[in-house]
Amino acid sequence: MSDVAQRERVRAVARLADEWRLLGRHDPRRREVEAGLTRVLDDPSPSVRLALACELAADPTAPHHLVMALCYDKPAIAAEIAASTPVLIDSELVDLVALSPAAVQCAVALRPCPSAALSAAIAAVGEREACLTLLANRDAAMVKSVFATLLSRFGADRSMLDAIFVRPDAPVTVRHEIVERALAARRAPASGGRAREVEVERLRAEQDHATIALASECPARDAPDLVAHLISRGRLTTALLVRAAASGAFALIEHSLANLAAVSVDRVRAIMGEPGGPAFRALCARAGLPERALQALCVTAEVRREAGPDEAGAAITRALDRYETRAGDQLDDVLALMRRVSSEMSGRSAREPARRARPEPRVRSNYLGAQHGFRSRPPDGKVSA
Known part of the structure; x- marks a missing residue:
């Protein structure tokens, strides 16, 4: 021819x-x-x-x-x-995605304004390249379940996690999962014994601080979802609450106590105005916080509210001094927690000027460079120390 x-x-x-x-x-x-x-x-x-x-x-x-x-x-x-025909309806495009190779799936993912149903189909059966193409299409309608599907299918794929994380419509729960996976992958646990316990505690501290950073950046409407996610994953802990108080992340504490105590956030916010008062103690008791954890949270919140925005390290040191005068038991695990948090916050405060002098891209600092901390509420609804 x-x-x-x-x-x-x-x-x-x-x-x-x-x-x-x-x-x-x-x-x-x-x-x-x-x-x-x-x-x-x-x-x-x-x-x-x-x-x-x-x-x-x-x-x-x-x-x-x-x-x-x-x-x-x-x-x-x-x-x-x-990639562009307006003739086909969603059900036909969904079938096309299911029956076609990656090149055609990518073309469908590039269509103008793919619907939520089409995005869900690509996320469920699409090849890796098609899913990355879909995430890059900022006009694609994507509901929460789509991100969860992608995380389930490609949870070990660094490029996929990056692409999910930078989507402005990615749920905060998925972003939190990505941050924790990144930190866990970056810090390999020690072989065993006390060294492993120390390494696990360091990882948990990094994950807590990353959670606090993420909570500080997410819109207020997403905070209840994040708290519910933390509870379901066993990540809403006394350590996280104390670290949040030390960091001044009171919104995370407010939404956490509101969920645990089953009261409105507005009511919690009003009570938080006097963290050492009887109403706050009654709220924490209803939320299931142990008494020693309640004392630690009280003094940390009190001192942090008195301190300036750049005095986190000094504030937690003063909070530790106040708590030590109330804790007579040297084996108090909450006292040990307060000492760890004091050390962490002092170190972070010392490094903060260097971080400001060498800013990193927003996504990198929030995701892979996250250094940001209430241990989880067990099935009986109580918060463990």
Whole structure:
């Protein structure tokens, strides 16, 4: 087959498509021209069929049977028309994603404003490249379950996690899961014994501080979801609350106590105005905090509210001094926690000027560089120390 004949057939496809568009819907010649376009589907040259796909791709009046046939042609041909044709409905596109190779799936993922149903289909059965393409399409409608599906399928894929994390519509619960996985992967546990316990505690401290940073950045409407997620994962702990108080992240504490005590956030916020008062103690008791944890949270919240925004290290040191005068038992595990938090906050405060002098990109600092801490409420609804 000569290249000249092939180029002539490509030009003939363009002429037929132009003629078909010019003819009125009820013109008897339109049917004949459409039949000619249909015969192009049997042309042995992919270039000729690709020319037909290019002609029909953006046409909302393109014959449905032609579009469907081209969508299941060779990947390059199918991708050309699948990327933009307005003729197909969502259910047809979902089937196309399920039955097509990665190139065609990527084309569908690049469509203008993919619906939530189409995004869900790509996330559920799409190849890795298609899922990355979908995440890069900022016009794609994506509900929470789509992100959860992607995290379940590609939870060990660094590029996928990065792409999910930078999506502005990614749920805070998924972002939290990504942060914790990144930190866990970066810090390999020691072989065993006391060294392993120390390493696990360091990892938990980093995860707590990352949680606090994420909670500080997320919109207020997402805070209840984050707290519910922390409770379900066993990550809402006394240590996290104390670290949040030391960091001045009172919104996280307010939403946590509201969830645990089953009261409104506004009520908790009003009570938090006097963290050492009887109302606050009654609230914490209703939330299931142990008495020693309650004392630690009280003194930390009191001192942190008195301190300035840049005095976290000094504030937690003063809080530790106050707590030590109330804790007579040197084996008090909450006292040990307060000492750890004091050490962490002092170190972070000392390093903060250097961090401000060498700012990192926002996503990197929040995700892989996260250094940010209430151990989880067990099934009986109590918060463990």
